[in-house]
Amino acid sequence: MNQPAPSSTSVALAEEAVAPPVRLVARTRRLDVADAADLLALLPEDAPVAWIRNGEGLVGWGVAARVTASGASRFADADTWWNTVVAAAQVNDEVAQPGTGLVAFGTFGFSDAHTGDSSLVVPRVVVGRRGEHAWVTTVAVAGEAPADLTDDDADVWRTEVSATRAPHGLTFSDGSLDGETWMGVVADAVRRIDAGDLDKVVLARDLLARADDDVDVRWPLRRLATQYPTCWTFHVDGMFGATPEMLLRRERGLVTSRILAGTIRRTGDEARDLALAGQLAHSSKDLEEHEYAVRSVADALGPHCSSMNVPESPFVLHLPNVMHLATDVNGVVSDAAAASSLKLAEALHPSAAVGGTPTPTATALIAEIEGMDRARYAAPVGWIDAAGDGEWGIALRSGHVSGNQVRLFAGCGIVSGSEPASELAESQAKFVPVRDSLATD
Numbered sequence: 313m314n315q316p317a318p319s320s321t322s323v324a325l326a327e328e329a330v331a332p333p334v335r336l337v338a339r340t341r342r343l344d345v346a347d348a349a350d351l352l353a354l355l356p357e358d359a360p361v362a363w364i365r366n367g368e369g370l371v372g373w374g375v376a377a378r379v380t381a382s383g384a385s386r387f388a389d390a391d392t393w394w395n396t397v398v399a400a401a402q403v404n405d406e407v408a409q410p411g412t413g414l415v416a417f418g419t420f421g422f423s424d425a426h427t428g429d430s431s432l433v434v435p436r437v438v439v440g441r442r443g444e445h446a447w448v449t450t451v452a453v454a455g456e457a458p459a460d461l462t463d464d465d466a467d468v469w470r471t472e473v474s475a476t477r478a479p480h481g482l483t484f485s486d487g488s489l490d491g492e493t494w495m496g497v498v499a500d501a502v503r504r505i506d507a508g509d510l511d512k513v514v515l516a517r518d519l520l521a522r523a524d525d526d527v528d529v530r531w532p533l534r535r536l537a538t539q540y541p542t543c544w545t546f547h548v549d550g551m552f553g554a555t556p557e558m559l560l561r562r563e564r565g566l567v568t569s570r571i572l573a574g575t576i577r578r579t580g581d582e583a584r585d586l587a588l589a590g591q592l593a594h595s596s597k598d599l600e601e602h603e604y605a606v607r608s609v610a611d612a613l614g615p616h617c618s619s620m621n622v623p624e625s626p627f628v629l630h631l632p633n634v635m636h637l638a639t640d641v642n643g644v645v646s647d648a649a650a651a652s653s654l655k656l657a658e659a660l661h662p663s664a665a666v667g668g669t670p671t672p673t674a675t676a677l678i679a680e681i682e683g684m685d686r687a688r689y690a691a692p693v694g695w696i697d698a699a700g701d702g703e704w705g706i707a708l709r710s711g712h713v714s715g716n717q718v719r720l721f722a723g724c725g726i727v728s729g730s731e732p733a734s735e736l737a738e739s740q741a742k743f744v745p746v747r748d749s750l751a752t753d
């Protein structure tokens with residue numbers, strides 16, 4: 313078994329202006345589908361990346377190149393870097409599907425003011441599966457010995473995988489605000505809405521989990537992918553979760569977005585949950601909350617599409633912990649060369665599913681009263697390929713792992729009729745996926 317070469321190219325954008333562009337050599341070859349049957353099982357503990365839904369998707373490891381960015385230009389800077397990397401790369405792709413060839417995984421900060429890193433990472437090895445296609449892409453930096461590209465041994469890309477470690481001695485504590493204080497913040501937001509300052513704002517809270525040792529992120533990833541197969545289970549650079557919300561997928565000139573807003577908790581009793589789903593579908597408070605989110609996405613996508621389909625009413629999406637009002641919007645991208653999936657993500661972020669309406673007033677209110685730094689919560693996370701196609705989810709039902717700590721996030725859309733106590737209960741239900749994914753039973 314070969315370990316990918318340890319060297320890589322990593323730049324922050326200020327440095328990148330003076331550094332010559334990294335020249336990557338990538339090769340994608342077909343794999344037996346059986347070799348990619350369990351993508352998560354291929355991941356080593358060190359710096360894995362993952363994007364999985366219903367067992368399909370992409371996993372990767374190692375770092376061939378990486379860029380970090382921050383501030384208001386973080387998306388544009390990362391997109392420019394990616395275009396430079398793609399232009400300089402030598403790619404041999406025998407599968408030619410979205411997600412084959414050169415691929416970068418990204419995670420972005422929520423706020424323009426956030427000083428922490430947004431990053432795009434090109435792994436050394438990416439393994440993908442989609443329907444009857446399975447593939448492996450190996451990436452070397454030009455000038456390095458390209459042993460992994462020319463070797464005929466079909467298994468040369470495999471890396472050594474240690475047993476996944478369960479987190480032990482886990483304790484949870486309040487994050488930035490305790491529940492009582494957070495309800496006060498929600499009540500404040502409702503007052504501002506009723507005073508006519510804005511229509512909707514999404515307010516979030518965090519929880520801290522501590523384990524005895526460094527958390528092996530493969531543990532929660534496995535549990536999330538099993539428990540929430542219809543969500544997108546992800547990990548990039550410490551940010552992980554299972555999001556039900558697809559900010560956008562761009563594929564061969566088509567763009568789709570799954571918009572969620574409006575939530576009801578499940579009880580576990582099927583008949584009762586069906587009745588609750590009916591209640592959700594007719595709740596004027598939730599329909600209003602949802603409509604703001606759909607409008608924000610349709611308005612942001614419109615300028616990039618020659619045609620668009622926006623359904624008139626939402627459907628109810630059933631997840632194991634909650635149900636959501638959901639709308640799938642589709643469009644034809646008018647200028648695919650100018651609108652990479654990352655550019656579209658920038659245009660759509662933050663939608664009113666995570667920001668509010670109007671957006672500038674809502675984001676200002678979040679900064680003023682939420683009382684925490686969202687870091688990369690509720691921002692785009694996903695991947696982009698050399699054609700600019702890609703999938704960018706919203707980092708919800710998520711946590712950030714750093715050493716032995718995990719910071720969990722959950723937020724709720726607040727409109728005029730919102731009640732602080734039920735929003736607190738909703739936030740608790742939204743913590744469940746990541747909280748349970750860290751459990752050992």
Ligand SMILES: C=C(O[C@H]1C=CC=C(C(=O)O)[C@@H]1O)C(=O)O
Pocket residue numbers: 514516557572573574575636664665666690708709721722723724725726742
């Ligand atoms: C902001 C979150 O959820 C959003 C997505 C679906 C439903 C939502 C809601 O009903 O409030 C939120 O807009 C979160 O999970 O942290």
